[in-house]
Amino acid sequence: MNSKINITLPDGTVREFPKGITPMEIASGISEGLARNVLAAKIDNEVRDSSRPIEKDCSFKLLTWDDKEGKSTFWHSSAHLMAEALEALYPGVKLGIGPPIENGFYYDVDFGDRAFTADQLPKIEAKMQELAKQDNTYVREEVSKKYAVRYFSEKKDPYKLELIEGLEDGQITFYKQGNFTDLCRGPHIPSTGKIKAIKLLNIAGAYWRGDEKNKQLTRLYGITFPKAKELSEYLEFLEEAKKRDHRKIGKELELFMFSEKVGQGLPIWLPRGTMIRERLERYMRQEQIDRGYVQVVTPHIGKKDLYVTSGHYDKYGSDSFQPIRTPVEGEEFYLKPMNCPHHCEIFGHRPRSYKELPLRVAEFGTVYRYEQSGELSGLTRVRGFTQDDAHIFCTPEQIKFEFQSVIDLVNDVCNKLGFNEYTAQISLRDPDNREKYIGSDENWEMAERAIIEATEEKGMKTVTEYGEAAFYGPKLDFMVKDAIGRSWQLGTIQVDYNLPIRFDLEYIDADNTKKRPVMIHRAPFGSLERFIGVLIEHCGGNFPLWLTPDQVAILPISEKFEDFSKSLLNYLEKHDIRGLVDDRAEKIGRKIRDSEVKKIPFMLIIGEKEQENNEVSVRLHGKGDLGKMKPEEFIEYFKKQLN
RNA sequence: GCCGUUGUAGCUCAGUGGUAGAGCACUUCCUUGGUAAGGAAGAGGUCGAGAGUUCGAUUCUCCUCAACGGCUCCA
Numbered sequence: 001m002n003s004k005i006n007i008t009l010p011d012g013t014v015r016e017f018p019k020g021i022t023p024m025e026i027a028s029g030i031s032e033g034l035a036r037n038v039l040a041a042k043i044d045n046e047v048r049d050s051s052r053p054i055e056k057d058c059s060f061k062l063l064t065w066d067d068k069e070g071k072s073t074f075w076h077s078s079a080h081l082m083a084e085a086l087e088a089l090y091p092g093v094k095l096g097i098g099p100p101i102e103n104g105f106y107y108d109v110d111f112g113d114r115a116f117t118a119d120q121l122p123k124i125e126a127k128m129q130e131l132a133k134q135d136n137t138y139v140r141e142e143v144s145k146k147y148a149v150r151y152f153s154e155k156k157d158p159y160k161l162e163l164i165e166g167l168e169d170g171q172i173t174f175y176k177q178g179n180f181t182d183l184c185r186g187p188h189i190p191s192t193g194k195i196k197a198i199k200l201l202n203i204a205g206a207y208w209r210g211d212e213k214n215k216q217l218t219r220l221y222g223i224t225f226p227k228a229k230e231l232s233e234y235l236e237f238l239e240e241a242k243k244r245d246h247r248k249i250g251k252e253l254e255l256f257m258f259s260e261k262v263g264q265g266l267p268i269w270l271p272r273g274t275m276i277r278e279r280l281e282r283y284m285r286q287e288q289i290d291r292g293y294v295q296v297v298t299p300h301i302g303k304k305d306l307y308v309t310s311g312h313y314d315k316y317g318s319d320s321f322q323p324i325r326t327p328v329e330g331e332e333f334y335l336k337p338m339n340c341p342h343h344c345e346i347f348g349h350r351p352r353s354y355k356e357l358p359l360r361v362a363e364f365g366t367v368y369r370y371e372q373s374g375e376l377s378g379l380t381r382v383r384g385f386t387q388d389d390a391h392i393f394c395t396p397e398q399i400k401f402e403f404q405s406v407i408d409l410v411n412d413v414c415n416k417l418g419f420n421e422y423t424a425q426i427s428l429r430d431p432d433n434r435e436k437y438i439g440s441d442e443n444w445e446m447a448e449r450a451i452i453e454a455t456e457e458k459g460m461k462t463v464t465e466y467g468e469a470a471f472y473g474p475k476l477d478f479m480v481k482d483a484i485g486r487s488w489q490l491g492t493i494q495v496d497y498n499l500p501i502r503f504d505l506e507y508i509d510a511d512n513t514k515k516r517p518v519m520i521h522r523a524p525f526g527s528l529e530r531f532i533g534v535l536i537e538h539c540g541g542n543f544p545l546w547l548t549p550d551q552v553a554i555l556p557i558s559e560k561f562e563d564f565s566k567s568l569l570n571y572l573e574k575h576d577i578r579g580l581v582d583d584r585a586e587k588i589g590r591k592i593r594d595s596e597v598k599k600i601p602f603m604l605i606i607g608e609k610e611q612e613n614n615e616v617s618v619r620l621h622g623k624g625d626l627g628k629m630k631p632e633e634f635i636e637y638f639k640k641q642l643n
Numbered sequence: 644g645c646c647g648u649u650g651u652a653g654c655u656c657a658g659u660g661g662u663a664g665a666g667c668a669c670u671u672c673c674u675u676g677g678u679a680a681g682g683a684a685g686a687g688g689u690c691g692a693g694a695g696u697u698c699g700a701u702u703c704u705c706c707u708c709a710a711c712g713g714c715u716c717c718a
Binding site: 117118202203204205206207210211212216218219221247251252258260264310311312315316319320337338340367369371372373374375376377381470521555557558559560585586587588589590591592593594595596597603605607608609617619624625 | 644645646647654674675677678679681691692709710711712713714715716718
């Protein structure tokens with residue numbers, strides 16, 4: 001037996017170590033400081049405890065707080081710490097599962113007959129702090145299934161027993177720290193002492209195993225950090241996110257509203273919000289005209305037959321808003337849940353020549369979908385919304401070019417609106433389960449290759465997910481990052497082989513034979529509602545100058561300067577600058593404050609001196625006084641800011 | 644849809660088994676002011692809707708609607 005093993009370090013160098021060395025020992029060999037920071041290690045792509053001996057040649061990486069896997073191990077261990085605290089404070093609690101999540105961790109807990117409310121969280125936090133200070137080691141233990149069953153039978157924990165049932169003997173491990181033992185695959189951080197800052201955030205109900213037929217457990221959410229400072233930064237981040245909440249800003253700036261009488265999930269656009277929405281629409285319409293789209297308008301309802309043909313009736317009919325009936329004939333109509341069937345009818349209404357392809361049919365189509373009431377939220381999840389929808393009918397060979405062209409459009413949209421960072425997800429077939437997809441292998445391969453090549457040639461950051469494609473075709477989804485680092489899914493491009501078949505769409509090719517077109521669904525914004533919701537949070541209500549409802553507030557110092565102010569507004573409007581004159585009998589400080597609160601980008605203060613010299617005093621929102629300018633200088637300055 | 648929390652003036656929120664209050668906003672008057680809130684007065688509420696218990700309910704109970712936090716779902 002060779003007692004040495006070769007370990008490949010992240011920089012590619014291979015070093016020899018004695019067999020059975022632990023990652024922690026390797027870390028200590030490098031530096032004590034590093035060893036202190038080690039949370040776990042990655043051995044050949046498997047994340048493991050830093051105390052587990054390495055038995056064979058492998059690639060090797062130490063994981064710290066700076067690694068994603070380091071964080072999730074940290075939070076997983078924190079969930080165990082919380083469970084320990086819960087057992088100490090509430091003897092007899094039953095534990096479900098306690099995984100790490102994107103930001104922190106949770107544990108599902110059955111408190112039995114005890115009522116649990118959020119005001120008990122600080123008590124648990126304090127207990128966790130106390131247990132963390134004990135700096136107990138997380139100890140891994142391999143156990144037999146029989147032993148595991150006996151342990152949790154004695155503990156009377158039905159959830160863990162159910163989990164064990166699904167596990168294979170020989171694969172079962174326990175982790176123990178202090179007085180707490182949990183069924184767990186691991187890995188864990190070295191000891192509880194690494195956890196310095198703890199915050200339990202909220203509680204919610206969650207069904208055991210996500211199934212509503214099962215008992216509902218109490219889910220406790222928390223987050224922890226190795227440094228107190230990081231916790232306070234995270235809490236500040238949450239505060240900032242709260243401040244940017246589009247529901248709050250939408251109310252404050254009077255952009256949109258909801259009404260109980262109109263119905264939940266049905267946003268009502270107020271004048272200021274409508275201005276933003278219409279400008280976005282106008283912008284997109286122009287971009288599309290420039291790119292060879294044709295604009296159409298189709299009705300908000302369609303006969304049941306349309307959706308029987310499209311297949312949506314079978315799939316979603318009973319989960320939709322129920323049909324509207326004509327009073328005399330009893331014909332059934334559905335509110336349209338998407339625009340594509342209508343657009344298929346447009347394509348099919350007369351014979352088409354290959355010379356017409358690609359045919360790009362665009363519509364700002366308002367659609368209605370019955371979303372479960374509990375899922376509705378602000379503008380991001382609604383029951384009625386308008387897509388900047390278009391369907392491109394083309395040949396399989398044209399897919400790649402069309403994809404590139406839509407990618408360019410999305411790129412331009414993101415730049416125009418200040419989303420500087422975005423990635424795309426390519427969703428392809430599940431290679432092991434090709435039967436569930438419609439369309440020929442050949443066409444799928446061509447489309448998948450087209451998407452991959454199109455994104456590569458555009459130099460995009462992408463992630464590829466197998467098995468995430470829709471049954472009717474592969475797709476590309478765009479995720480943007482907002483100003484405080486959150487990711488949102490907005491635009492989408494999807495290939496569709498299904499609808500052209502269902503609607504029996506064809507075109508006459510150059511060789512005078514009938515061919516089936518491919519259809520591409522695409523929406524760069526996704527929906528105007530969701531897009532504006534995300535945009536509000538991205539810019540915190542400070543919209544790009546071209547989009548903001550009022551660009552300039554003219555603030556006369558007293559009513560003596562009202563006429564001059566109004567003629568000034570008139571002058572600006574002639575140069576396509578929109579604004580208002582605040583002619584209330586208020587002091588200038590007050591007018592400035594109110595304009596600042598309304599986030600109007602420019603304020604022009606008009607008093608004695610300005611009127612005499614035909615000047616304006618310019619103040620920038622959030623920045624302050626810029627000094628005096630001639631009106632035409634201001635316009636020039638303004639136009640510069642516009643670009 | 645499910646679980647939990649919440650619902651009082653346009654907004655943010657106090658409050659009570661004896662039919663309600665603050666700040667801001669609004670209206671009127673005074674103030675004509677120079678870079679983030681001038682002063683005074685006034686008006687404004689079926690205490691989310693419905694039912695019940697009670698002499699009496701905004702308060703207690705039930706039911707319903709909506710918002711929020713999750714779960715589940717998403718053409």
